[in-house]
Amino acid sequence: MEFFAGYLIEYSLSIDHLFVFMLIFRFFKVPHEYEHKALFWGILMALVTRAVFIFAGVALINTFSWVMYVFGAFLVFTGIKMALNKQTEVHPDRNIAIKLLRFFVPVTKQFSGAKFFIVKRGVRFATPMLAILVVLETRTFCSQLIPFQPCWLSPKTLLSFIHPTSLRF
Numbered sequence: 073m074e075f076f077a078g079y080l081i082e083y084s085l086s087i088d089h090l091f092v093f094m095l096i097f098r099f100f101k102v103p104h105e106y107e108h109k110a111l112f113w114g115i116l117m118a119l120v121t122r123a124v125f126i127f128a129g130v131a132l133i134n135t136f137s138w139v140m141y142v143f144g145a146f147l148v149f150t151g152i153k154m155a156l157n158k159q160t161e162v163h164p165d166r167n168i169a170i171k172l173l174r175f176f177v178p179v180t181k182q183f184s185g186a187k188f189f190i191v192k193r194g195v196r197f198a199t200p201m202l203a204i205l206v207v208l209e210t211r212t213f214c215s216q217l218i219p220f221q222p223c224w225l226s227p228k229t230l231l232s233f234i235h236p237t238s239l240r241f
Contacts, residue, residue: 093208100204102183109186110201114208121209169210170203179203 093114097107132139173179177198184190188202 096204096207100200100207102200102204106183106186106201110204110208113205117205117209167207167210169206173198173203173206177202 093111096102097110102110178195179198179202180190180200182199183201184199186201187199188205190197190199
């Protein structure tokens, strides 16, 4: 029963991710032919980031057992903050990671194929594809603050990694 509950939680989270991906793609007006590459790299980075957090979290908890109280306090704090938040609109362009990206690298307004970077007159520019990847990764990073997701390599996640169009409605 525990594995079934984990499966249901992971399934609902994967559906949540799909809606967020669709909203981000519509916000940035991603051409349909570039969605696969953005999803591929976004999911690959999510798997890598999740693995890093799992191993770092286990090492941290094994070294300092009191850190569980800090994690618990953080979850209570963020839960209260989310409950009291009145803002219902999402603005990916206000994402702090996007602001940092624009601070360090100039970002073009138009897509240049599915490239993440282009060079114009000897200057390297990021394209909207990199901005989308940054938004996807920071969104995935924030969702990984949930301390325990039992089936982090669910069949649905792996299937979407291999062939993301299989998850379209």
